[in-house]
Amino acid sequence: MTQLDDLPIRDDLRGLSPYGAPQQPVRVAINVNENPYHVPEVVAHRIVEAIARELPGLNRYPDREFTALREKLASYLGHDLTPDQLWAANGSNEIMQQLLQVFAGPGRRVLSFSPSYSMYPLLTRGVGSEFVTASRDDRFAVTPELAREAIEREQPDVTILCTPNNPTGTGMSLETIEAAYAATTGVLIVDEAYAEFRHDGEPSALELLPGRERLVVSRTMSKAFAFAGVRVGYFAAAPVVADAVRLVRLPYHLSALTQAAAGAALDCADVMLGQVEAIRVQRDRIVEEVTALGYAPYPSEANFVLIGGVDDPRAIFEGMLERDILIRDVGLPGTVRVSAGTEEETSAFLAALAELSRPATA
Structure with a gap:
């Protein structure tokens, strides 16, 4: 029987294992x-109704700009965000993949602080980039000094900060994110997949978006919204970042049913959360x-x-x-x-x- 190594796969993928829990x-x-x-029953009914409205038109491609969903995401996040600052995909992993396809790639470097989400190196290698890590402190925190020193040393094209961090749960201060942004000429991605679970009063990197066109804040509906089975991730950034991602997104990448389900859930955000x-x-x-x-x-x-x-x-x-x-x-x-x-x-x-x-x- 043919083994994986018998296939003419890329050399940099040999010996790797797929992500999985x-x-x-x-x-x-x-x-x-x-x-x-x-998912609460009242919301489930809203989702079913929204999907049902889409069913007769499934012979047509969906709105490739998912306009209504972006409007609802902007409203949900607040911070004076506008729909043209929002982008969505099939889970935050696809969001990360699209961003790396645009801003990383062969001959470029991606930096993160270890330990962190184990998909980062897999996604990085998938686009042909070099993945490099820097250490956290003994309590898994990243201070402004650690961020600045690592970025100046490694000179990454993309830096990924996960806060709250997976798998440690550690938060990150806005001062650290500001220091990281100031230290790099590349793109800074702040992964806030678990943002809704933070203790009261903990700020979001969304506060830092104005005036920082190389900052991207990634979120997901999988966790707080109990939507893991639907697969909806999204980011907020300067409108030009969404324009850049359009260069690599697959045509009509968000199905009409996904858009309908996510929109209905956002309409019921208070209940969902x-x-x-x-x-x-x-x-x-x-x-x-x-x-x-x-x-x-x-x-x-x-x-x-x-x-x-x-x-x-x-x-x-x-x-x-x-x-x-x-x-x-x-x-x-x-x-x-x-x-x-x-x-x-x-x-x-x-x-x-x-x-x-x-x-x-x-």
Whole structure:
């Protein structure tokens, strides 16, 4: 049987593994930072109605400029944004891919701060660019000094800052983002996929957009909007950035059904985001209760917690799986990552962790 290496694939892709997290039918799945709540019934009905209106016209291509959706995204984000500053795609990964296709590519460099989202290097290699990393501090933060020094040293064409950061949950100050922007002549992408889960009062990089035409703020509807199965990501930037992305986007890349579903969800944003506070409560509960068990969780601004002080992450992962609970071993020594679930899911996880943490009896 032909193996992957037998095919004439690009040399720089040989030996790589595709991105993927375990997908298993378990009682409690808290491994991929999904929103644990279903789309509210009242919103589901609105979405169904919106999709139904599109069905008779599916013989025609959709609005390739997704005008109505961009208007709704601008209204949702506020910050005096206009529709021509918004762009959307099939998930924030496609958003990132489109941006890298335009601003990275062969002979160019992409910088991020490790550890961070594991798709960044895969997307970078996919467009033929070199991926370089700089270190965070011992609490996984990036200070203005760290950002400035790394950018001046590496001279990247694209810099990606993830805040709140995946997989650590760490936030980032506007001062750090400003320092990064000032230090580069390239494009600065701020990935705010988990922005809605931040503690009250934490600012968004959207505040920095005026006057910074090389700054892009990426968001997603997968997390806070409980829309992971629909695949809608988007960014806000200067209008010229959206013009640049048009050079590489596939024709009619957002289906009429995707546009309809996302628009209906945005019309019900208050309802869709109604469970965000409940998720934040469970996140903070995880931090508090795993600390009491003797672990060392990192502060989180996202909908998950990176738990440190784990002697054997693989044993914890396997022990949870035996109890029908799926968590994430992200490969950072001494840690596991846990998404904030419903109150019942969080209780099940904490009870299982307490059981796994007890010393074996003689």
